[in-house]
Amino acid sequence: MKQPTVRHFDDIVTRLKASLNPVGEFSEVDTLLAGNREYPLIKIVLGQGNPRRILISGGIHGDEPAGVESICAFLENKLYKSFLNDWEFTLLPCINPSGYEAGTRNNRDNIDLNRKFKEDQVPREVTFVKQVLDQPYELDLELHEDGDSPGYYLYQKDQTPPLSSLGRAILDRVEPIHPLNLAEEIEEIPADRGLLSRLSEPDEMEWWPMALYAYTRGCNHVFTLETSTALPMAIRTEAHLRAIQTALEHVGEEA
Ligand SMILES: [Zn+2]
Known part of the structure; x- marks a missing residue:
């Protein structure tokens, strides 16, 4: 029988700190008490x-480790380097540390954090993210995984129609190393070769994920990026890293 993977949040913190010297600012914005453990809620800023x-x-979903791994790898391999003249990076490597360590989608209190962004009374992890989103971002990339999907896909929401070509550019760059989910409908939303674009308006929804909150805060391009957990971690991580780099290059070309 396959042994469950044991993940330690402390290992992530150690890797992040080691990767930053001396380029970035590492801050523990708040502390989360979960069971008998305290977890820092971590924000990293580069190019302030x-x-x-x-x-x-x-x-944000604890059982989707490739996002956490991708942010560590992004820093360790200094993939920000060629963008650091123009861009200020804010990185939230692991929004749900108690879920990450337990390997659960929900946090320790069994709350799906990515359903809570429309509410005012919210878990500490969500308050933390909302504070970060006080200032609007040009790009918001949220790294997820999907245990039921055979391939990569993404949700795209832009501030102004028509839809920017960025979502397709990301998928084109990912496809050679990570297959796309080619279903015509994903999560009950029409999909075009992995691209989900006809998304609800915030007012139509009873609950908001982080992406819709970011959109209401004025983010120009909001992406939720999904790997397939059926594939090896190295491929999932590489796919997310390609998505990040494509977004930076592509939006960087916009005037
Ligand atoms: Zn997720």
Whole structure:
């Protein structure tokens, strides 16, 4: 029988801190008490004060580790380097540390954090993210995984129609290493070769994921990016890293 993977949040914190010296600012914005453990809620900023702003986050669902891994790899391999003149990076490597360690989608209190962004009384992890989104970002990339999907797909929401070509550019860059989900409908939303674009307006929804909250806060391009957990971690991570780099290059070309 396959042994469950044991994940330690402390290992992530150690890797992140080691990767940053001396380029970035690591801050523990708040502390989360879960059971008998305290977890830091971590925000990392690179290129502070630069004119363009991107938010990259992972681990809001604790059983989707590739997002966390991708942010570690992004820092360890200094993939931000060629973008650091223009961009201020805000990285939230693991929004749900108690779920990450337990390997559960929900947090320790059994709450799906990515359903709570329309409410005012929210878990601490959500308050933390909402504070980060006080200032709008040009790009919001949310790194997820899907245990039921045979391939990569993404949700795209832009501030202004028509839809930017960025979603397709990301999928084109991912496809050679990670198959796409080619279903005509994914999560009950029409999909075009992995691209889900006809999304609800915020007022139509009873609950908001982080992406819709980011959209209401004025983020220009909001993406929820989904790997397939059926594939090896190295491929899932590489797919997310390609998505991040494509987004930076593509939006970087917009005036
Ligand atoms: Zn997810």
